[in-house]
Amino acid sequence: TECEKEPGSLLWIFVMVGNIVRGMGETPIMPLGISYLEDFAKAENSPFYLACLHTATVVGPFLGLLLASFCAELFVDVGSVGSDEITITATDARWVGAWWLGILICALLNLLVGIPFWFLPKSLVKEGETNEPEETSEKSVAPLQENDKNGTKQTMYDFIPFLKALFHNPVYMLFICITVLQFSAFDGMISFMPKYLEQQFGKSASDAIFLIGVYNLPVLCVGYFSGGLFMKKFKINVYQAANIAFWVSLLEYLLYFAAYWTVCDTSPVAGLTVSY
Numbered sequence: 371t372e373c374e375k376e377p378g379s380l381l382w383i384f385v386m387v388g389n390i391v392r393g394m395g396e397t398p399i400m401p402l403g404i405s406y407l408e409d410f411a412k413a414e415n416s417p418f419y420l421a422c423l424h425t426a427t428v429v430g431p432f433l434g435l436l437l438a439s440f441c442a443e444l445f446v447d448v449g450s451v452g453s454d455e456i457t458i459t460a461t462d463a464r465w466v467g468a469w470w471l472g473i474l475i476c477a478l479l480n481l482l483v484g485i486p487f488w489f490l491p492k493s494l495v496k497e498g499e500t501n502e503p504e505e506t507s508e509k510s511v512a513p514l515q516e517n518d519k520n521g522t523k524q525t526m527y528d529f530i531p532f533l534k535a536l537f538h539n540p541v542y543m544l545f546i547c548i549t550v551l552q553f554s555a556f557d558g559m560i561s562f563m564p565k566y567l568e569q570q571f572g573k574s575a576s577d578a579i580f581l582i583g584v585y586n587l588p589v590l591c592v593g594y595f596s597g598g599l600f601m602k603k604f605k606i607n608v609y610q611a612a613n614i615a616f617w618v619s620l621l622e623y624l625l626y627f628a629a630y631w632t633v634c635d636t637s638p639v640a641g642l643t644v645s646y
Contacts, residue, residue, distance in 0.1 A: 388473070395480070400427075410494040414605055421598020428590045435583030437475065442467035442576035460574040467575060548619075555626075559586070 407419045445456050446466040458465055536542050560582065567578035601611060 392477075392480075395484075410496050412496075414602060417601035417606070417611075418598040421594050421601075424594040424598075425591045428587050428594060432583050432587035432591070434472070434476065435579050435587070437472050438469075439576045439580035439583070441469065441472045442574070442579060444468040444471065446470075460576055461572070465575070 403423060404420060407423065408416055411419050443460055444467060445451060446468050448468045448471070460467070563582055564575060564578035567573045567581060568575060573581070600606070606614070
């Protein structure tokens with residue numbers, strides 16, 4: 371009898387650790403970037419700048435999906451296996467694309483893009499204001515240095531009470547719950563829609579990834595950008611923005627609910643829906 375070989379490779383740990391490190395590097399961009407914009411931008415221009423920031427966060431996944439579509443058309447052992455030795459095509463269920471190639475390309479690009487962040491100034495003149503006189507800046511240096519020494523200890527002591535206050539804030543907690551639901555729906559679509567397109571419409575993995583990137587993400591870019599431009603032009607306040615977000619989100623959920631009636635016939639699967 372032939373011996374059955376069980377998978378025992380631990381290389382997946384390197385992928386996991388790499389994703390953890392990547393997440394640690396990418397996470398501060400949003401909170402610190404938003405704070406950076408809020409501190410040094412005019413109140414009427416801040417929504418537009420934030421919309422540009424969120425648009426850029428959608429353009430990145432869009433380009434990433436296009437890159438993934440290209441990499442999925444290449445065999446996983448590209449470079450070490452000749453094309454004449456490959457006997458299956460990209461539409462075959464046994465096909466594994468060069469998933470690792472996209473990670474290497476994105477890692478190099480992240481390294482190059484991160485270099486300019488070293489040259490960003492610690493402080494900027496608020497938009498629409500003139501530079502402070504040198505005397506005022508020199509006088510403010512000493513108090514700032516003293517505050518920096520005690521800032522770390524004070525932050526540690528105030529963190530827990532501040533966190534409790536946030537958890538007891540109904541508006542903040544409601545916003546967190548809504549954000550979790552929205553991202554859960556989006557992540558579910560990104561995770562399962564490619565396989566659905568493969569099974570229901572006979573698309574290859576590269577074609578399914580390409581279709582998701584083309585049909586979904588550009589619309590999000592238009593929504594983010596137009597929303598920020600709308601708030602800047604008409605100077606929408608917080609309460610008006612909340613009302614607009616509510617009605618637009620309600621319309622979005624009703625449209626998604628209509629997808630329950632778009633049912634496709636299940637593809638025949640040997641041993642499951644049809645006999646062998």
